[in-house]
Amino acid sequence: xxxxxxxxxxxxATASVFALTGCASGTPAAEETTAGTIAVDEAAxxxxxxxxxxxxxxxxxxxxxxxxxxxxxxxPTGFDYDLSQAIGAKLGVKLTFNDQDWDGIIPSLxxxxxxIIMSGMNDTKERQEVLDFVDYFSAGFAVVVPxxxxxxxxxxxxxxxxxxxxQTATAQIDLVNAVNPSCSKKIAVLExxxxxxxxxxxxxxxxxxxxxxxxxxxxTAQTAGExxxxxxxxxxxxxxxxxxxxxxxxxxKKNADLTKAIQAAVQSLIDDGTYASLLDKWNLSAxxxxxxxxxxxx
Numbered sequence: 380x381x382x383x384x385x386x387x388x389x390x391x392a393t394a395s396v397f398a399l400t401g402c403a404s405g406t407p408a409a410e411e412t413t414a415g416t417i418a419v420d421e422a423a424x425x426x427x428x429x430x431x432x433x434x435x436x437x438x439x440x441x442x443x444x445x446x447x448x449x450x451x452x453x454x455p456t457g458f459d460y461d462l463s464q465a466i467g468a469k470l471g472v473k474l475t476f477n478d479q480d481w482d483g484i485i486p487s488l489x490x491x492x493x494x495i496i497m498s499g500m501n502d503t504k505e506r507q508e509v510l511d512f513v514d515y516f517s518a519g520f521a522v523v524v525p526x527x528x529x530x531x532x533x534x535x536x537x538x539x540x541x542x543x544x545x546q547t548a549t550a551q552i553d554l555v556n557a558v559n560p561s562c563s564k565k566i567a568v569l570e571x572x573x574x575x576x577x578x579x580x581x582x583x584x585x586x587x588x589x590x591x592x593x594x595x596x597x598x599t600a601q602t603a604g605e606x607x608x609x610x611x612x613x614x615x616x617x618x619x620x621x622x623x624x625x626x627x628x629x630x631x632k633k634n635a636d637l638t639k640a641i642q643a644a645v646q647s648l649i650d651d652g653t654y655a656s657l658l659d660k661w662n663l664s665a666x667x668x669x670x671x672x673x674x675x676x677x
C-alpha cells in the first residue's frame with residue numbers, strides 16, 4: 380500500500396511500528412469533541428448530491444498508522460478515520476469506514492462498492508486521470524532522533540558525518556544516497572530488517588538518527604516508550620524527488636459534486652480549528668495544509 384503512497388516500502392516500516400507498539404498501544408484516546416459537537420455546515424451540506432444523503436462509504440487499506448489502524452476492539456481509528464467522521468458531521472451524513480485492500484481500492488469505487496478513498500493516498504498526476512483529490516495533508520520524509528535531540532539535528536544536511544539506522548530496501552536509503560554527494564563527510568547507514576530494529580539501534584547509541592515517512596515517524600515518536608523515546612525533526616532541505624507530497628481524499632471524476640461538497644466540509648474544518656485539533660491528537664501538526672485544494676499536485 381505505501382509502496383504506492385510514498386514511492387518506498389513504508390508499509391513494512393508501519394508493520395514494524397506495530398510490532399514494537401502493538402495494534403492499539405499508545406493510540407490516542409478517543410475524544411468526545413471529535414465529531415459529536417461539530418455543527419452541520421449548511422453551505423457544504425447543500426452541495427452534497429441527493430444520492431449520497433443516506434451516507435458515504437469510505438474505502439481504506441487498514442493499517443497504515445497513524446492514518447488508519449484498528450483499536451483494541453478492532454474498530455477503525457486514526458487520523459483519516461477521525462477526519463472522515465468530522466466531514467460527515469459537517470455534511471450531516473454518516474461516513475462508514477471500510478477496510479479495503481490497496482490493490483482493489485480504486486476498483487472498489489469504480490464498481491460502486493465504496494464512494495471515496497481515505498487511505499493516505501498521494502495526489503499524483505497519474506491518479507488524477509481517474510480520480511479527483513481533495514487535498515488535506517502534506518508529508519514527505521522525517522528524521523527520528525532520541526528524545527531531547529542531543530545532537531541538535533535540524534536538517535538532512537546535519538546528518539552528514541553521522542550514522543543513521545534505516546530499514547533495509549526502503550526509499551529512505553535512496554534519500555540518504557541523494558544527500559551524500561553534498562556532504563564533505565558521508566552519512567553512514569546501518570540497515571536493519573525492521574524499523575523496530577532500527578529504532579533499537581538509535582536507543583542503544585549505535586546511530587544518531589533514523590529516517591522514515593513523516594506519518595510513520597510521528598507515530599513512532601508518539602507511541603514508542605509511551606512517547607518518551609524519540610522526537611521528530613521535519614527537515615526542509617530534502618533533495619529533489621524527496622520533497623513533501625500532497626495526500627488527498629479520492630473521488631471518481633464523475634462525482635464532481637461530491638468532491639466539491641467534501642472540499643467545502645474539509646475547508647470548514649480547517650476554518651473552525653477542528654482540523655488542527657485532529658492533527659494535534661495524532662502528532663501530525665507539522666503536516667498541515669492551509670486550505671483544502673482539489674487536485675493540488677500540478
